[in-house]
Amino acid sequence: GNSVTQMEGPVTLSEEAFLTINCTYTATGYPSLFWYVQYPGEGLQLLLKATKADDKGSNKGFEATYRKETTSFHLEKGSVQVSDSAVYFCALSSNFGNEKLTFGTGTRLTIIP
Amino acid sequence: NAGVTQTPKFQVLKTGQSMTLQCAQDMNHEYMSWYRQDPGMGLRLIHYSVGAGITDQGEVPNGYNVSRSTTEDFPLRLLSAAPSQTSVYFCASSYIRTGGAYGYTFGSGTRLTVV
Numbered sequence: 725g726n727s728v729t730q731m732e733g734p735v736t737l738s739e740e741a742f743l744t745i746n747c748t749y750t751a752t753g754y755p756s757l758f759w760y761v762q763y764p765g766e767g768l769q770l771l772l773k774a775t776k777a778d779d780k781g782s783n784k785g786f787e788a789t790y791r792k793e794t795t796s797f798h799l800e801k802g803s804v805q806v807s808d809s810a811v812y813f814c815a816l817s818s819n820f821g822n823e824k825l826t827f828g829t830g831t832r833l834t835i836i837p
Numbered sequence: 838n839a840g841v842t843q844t845p846k847f848q849v850l851k852t853g854q855s856m857t858l859q860c861a862q863d864m865n866h867e868y869m870s871w872y873r874q875d876p877g878m879g880l881r882l883i884h885y886s887v888g889a890g891i892t893d894q895g896e897v898p899n900g901y902n903v904s905r906s907t908t909e910d911f912p913l914r915l916l917s918a919a920p921s922q923t924s925v926y927f928c929a930s931s932y933i934r935t936g937g938a939y940g941y942t943f944g945s946g947t948r949l950t951v952v
Contacts, residue, residue, distance in 0.1 A: 765945075766946075767841075767927055767943035767944050767945045768880075768929075768941075768943040769943070770941070813879065813880070824870070824885060824895065825870075825880075825882075825929075825941060827872075827879040827880040827881075828879055829877055829879040830879050
């Protein structure tokens with residue numbers, strides 16, 4: 725079945741540091757890949773997505789590239805801000821008519837001023 | 838522009854009590870689902886629906902029932918609450934497109950404690 729493995733947290737960085745959160749997946753066929761963000765006390769929001777190999781999703785300075793050869797979708801940001809403190813979830817959706825999202829366990833990110 | 842609305846936001850139940858978590862969306866999404874979020878476990882799918890009158894089980898369905906009588910509403914019922922059901926519950930909806938659904942809209946969650 726489908727599964728998502730993401731970097732264990734928590735991750736603590738100083739403001740303006742470079743961020744990488746690793747995500748790898750197992751799926752049949754060609755899944756769509758997503759990063760969701762959850763701010764304290766809120767629901768999940770879609771951060772970015774990629775629907776085919778070599779696609780790069782980007783939003784709010786965050787980027788992730790769909791790497792089929794390494795089955796990875798790592799999240800990166802060049803200079804983090806205190807407002808980026810949140811929990812980040814990697815997820816996938818199969819493209820064989822399966823609407824279900826499979827999530828990783830989440831990575832809590834804290835940015836220190 | 839309400840999106841996905843969940844009620845209540847917080848609930849405390851005694852073991853054995855029943856209750857219904859409400860979820861409503863105003864985006865005419867075909868697909869609706871319920872997830873539970875537990876520390877270190879991520880989000881796990883409880884039940885989902887691809888349209889009115891159609892429901893199916895997810896990864897962790899035991900102890901929960903759902904129904905989908907309208908496109909807008911997808912309530913989750915706990916028939917006899919247990920402490921293991923203490924969790925944060927999220928409802929999500931999406932359009933169904935060719936190749937699957939993606940870009941879900943999530944509600945703000947219901948924090949349930951069973952004592």
